[in-house]
Amino acid sequence: MSGAGKRTSGRPQSAVRGDGATSRFARALRGLRERSGTPTYREMARRAHFSYTALSKAADGRRMPGLELTLAYVRACGCDEREVDQWQRLWQRAQAELAQALQTQAFASLLRTRRRHDRASVVLVDREHFHLRGYREV
Template identity: 45%
Template sequence: MPRRENPIDPHAPYAGLALLLRRAREEAGLPPYEALAHRTGFSVSALAQAASGRRLPSLTVTVAYGTACGGDREFWAAQWNVARTRRADAGFSGSAPHCPLTPAVAGRWESSCSACAS
């Protein structure tokens, strides 16, 4: 049985993108990272790190992860851009970021958003 993922730290600089990636994986039926690695060509550790929120994964990893879970390339590229831009605009200081969800997904996942819940 696969090891349980650590919770996303709401203070992590890319918690919003990590939340979206994990939610996509959940909606895809929680395929193990080994299966995602096979589908994407990226390592298990690269995929798990992408969903940790601690650092911005590459655009390529983000899009591959999201599309392997049944998502749309343009959607995942846009979410990556939002994460990158918000991090740069916020000048991350270690405090909880503002809501990381774009308007397109906020209605669906707002209750799961650690920034919105606080």
């Protein structure tokens, strides 16, 4: 099949880097767009009532899009309400994974702080809650 008359989909997107929740979610959004015929972001913007820039950034993998933007993106790709519900659950799982990763990073940071400040102690309340006791800047 020749490329004559074939609709272009704008500039090629750069690859999504990383393997975290945000990157995986962005690749999933891009996959959905491809399966829906690769509409341009301008076409999607007309359907979604979001700017084409916002829609493009939703799938660039740099930061997690908000739920409203995600669902607009999904609807602009032609998904029905059952599929939209599935994407909402996927978004919620990605958000939970991001929150867990942030808690892990924060706990690691607290442990490093404890090593630097011998008067500080980390108090683990439970697996997800902790705070510094006796912390003071030096």
